[in-house]
Amino acid sequence: MSKPLRIGVAGLGTVGVGVVKILAARREFLAAAAGRSIDLVAVSARDSAKSRGIDLDGVRWENDARKLAAANDIDVVVELIGGAEGVAREVVETALANGKHVVTANKALIAHHGISLARAAEQRGVAFNYEAAVAGGIPIIKALREGLAANEIESLVGILNGTCNYILTEMETTGRDFGDVLKDAQALGYAEADPSFDVGGIDAAHKLAILASLAFGREIDFGSVHIEGIEKITAADIRFAREFGYKIKLLAIATKTDGGVEQRVHPALVADGSPLAAVSGVFNAVAVRGDRVGLLVLEGRGAGEGPTASAVLSDLVDIARGLVMPPFIVPTSHLKQPAKANADKSQSAYYLRFNAIDRAGSMAEITRALANAAVSIERIVQPGEQGDTGRKPVVFVTHKTEEGSMRAAQTHLSRLEDVAGKPLVIRIEDGESR
Ligand code: NAP
Numbered sequence: 001m002s003k004p005l006r007i008g009v010a011g012l013g014t015v016g017v018g019v020v021k022i023l024a025a026r027r028e029f030l031a032a033a034a035g036r037s038i039d040l041v042a043v044s045a046r047d048s049a050k051s052r053g054i055d056l057d058g059v060r061w062e063n064d065a066r067k068l069a070a071a072n073d074i075d076v077v078v079e080l081i082g083g084a085e086g087v088a089r090e091v092v093e094t095a096l097a098n099g100k101h102v103v104t105a106n107k108a109l110i111a112h113h114g115i116s117l118a119r120a121a122e123q124r125g126v127a128f129n130y131e132a133a134v135a136g137g138i139p140i141i142k143a144l145r146e147g148l149a150a151n152e153i154e155s156l157v158g159i160l161n162g163t164c165n166y167i168l169t170e171m172e173t174t175g176r177d178f179g180d181v182l183k184d185a186q187a188l189g190y191a192e193a194d195p196s197f198d199v200g201g202i203d204a205a206h207k208l209a210i211l212a213s214l215a216f217g218r219e220i221d222f223g224s225v226h227i228e229g230i231e232k233i234t235a236a237d238i239r240f241a242r243e244f245g246y247k248i249k250l251l252a253i254a255t256k257t258d259g260g261v262e263q264r265v266h267p268a269l270v271a272d273g274s275p276l277a278a279v280s281g282v283f284n285a286v287a288v289r290g291d292r293v294g295l296l297v298l299e300g301r302g303a304g305e306g307p308t309a310s311a312v313l314s315d316l317v318d319i320a321r322g323l324v325m326p327p328f329i330v331p332t333s334h335l336k337q338p339a340k341a342n343a344d345k346s347q348s349a350y351y352l353r354f355n356a357i358d359r360a361g362s363m364a365e366i367t368r369a370l371a372n373a374a375v376s377i378e379r380i381v382q383p384g385e386q387g388d389t390g391r392k393p394v395v396f397v398t399h400k401t402e403e404g405s406m407r408a409a410q411t412h413l414s415r416l417e418d419v420a421g422k423p424l425v426i427r428i429e430d431g432e433s434r
């Protein structure tokens with residue numbers, strides 16, 4: 001057997017602890033699979049006194065993670081601290097500058113600095129692996145980087161945030177409040193350090209930007225992702241959607257168009273019976289369409305200790321086997337510049353919900369406002385419940401319309417005296433039919 005692969009783990013939270021546990025529990029198997037043992041040499045976290053339920057006997061503790069990243073006795077630095085800037089970024093940059101392989105689960109860091117970090121890794125001939133950064137335990141990076149390399153990818157649709165999918169599923173099945181369920185997701189180790197990244201759609205957008213770069217051979221373009229979160233979704237929306245035959249999911253969608261790449265993250269009504277509607281709880285799914293393979297749907301747990309650590313270990317085994325690949329499939333010098341598609345022309349049907357005064361003529365004004373924006377109505381429901389501000393909820397489902405028209409309709413409606421506030425608008429997507 002070759003000499004051991006010596007690793008240092010920076011960050012011992014949900015994911016870091018999971019990695020240490022698997023390294024110990026699967027030590028012999030991993031050594032056989034990789035052809036050499038994978039040895040944990042050093043770790044770093046903020047609080048050396050914290051009890052973590054792992055055995056760190058014989059493992060060096062470094063108070064400063066940057067020191068760990070530069071240590072001579074480490075071949076691979078595993079960054080599991082998190083955040084696009086600060087210590088996490090310094091750790092990764094230090095490790096690469098010192099010619100060490102890097103494994104990270106940090107999608108924020110990659111979405112913002114992935115290309116320059118990949119360039120640094122290529123210059124030093126080391127690996128920069130990040131399977132755990134997207135969709136937890138689903139090997140989607142490997143699928144795009146290796147299994148689907150022969151394909152031109154046409155579109156990619158995913159449920160990429162476990163916390164949001166867990167919250168939406170719990171709200172639907174138990175009727176519990178948003179805030180209450182979010183606390184559960186945090187306790188289970190699913191949420192980001194700042195959970196507004198999850199519920200605001202930013203975490204899913206980080207992941208989408210990474211996948212879109214891999215899928216379409218372009219540099220990462222996080223700034224062009226259209227982002228909406230799930231904060232405005234109520235239990236009533238979930239109930240109406242169910243009555244219409246849909247589930248509400250936070251979708252991340254990247255599509256190649258003639259004008260460039262469209263990237264968007266937003267809640268969507270997804271038809272019952274479609275593959276993505278069936279994805280529940282902390283599960284994620286990614287549906288990829290390739291020109292040769294057709295539709296491929298991968299599903300699995302998207303967050304939490306075990307699934308995420310599993311993905312980190314797959315990266316470590318690759319490195320132990322001597323596999324060093326360009327981090328974004330092709331060398332960074334071959335990646336095309338980002339090109340953002342014009343979203344105004346993208347078409348979908350919409351769900352619209354707002355509160356309005358129930359009086360003679362108000363519905364006529366509302367439908368006129370929609371007609372003036374060239375939005376055609378498929379269904380209207382007035383559930384008869386009392387909403388806030390004394391107005392009653394009204395729900396519309398529209399026929400397919402251009403995004404620009406729907407934005408205009410939203411503005412017209414919010415200016416009507418009988419309508420309270422800005423209407424909630426949710427796209428209706430097909431959830432990837434086979
Ligand atoms: P976490 O539980 O909050 O753990 C973060 C760890 O970083 C803690 O051990 C903390 O130390 C340590 N840390 C913080 N500042 C540090 C510093 N200045 N120097 C050294 N260590 C420091 O986070 P996590 O959930 O494990 O997530 C880690 C990374 O994985 C993030 O990039 C996250 O986005 C990503 N990720 C997480 C999941 C998930 O399901 N949780 C899934 C996929 C990807 P103390 O323990 O001493 O406070």
Ligand code: HSE
Nearest residue numbers: 161162163190192303
């Ligand atoms: N907070 C993230 C999520 C962790 O809930 O999906 C996995 O990336």
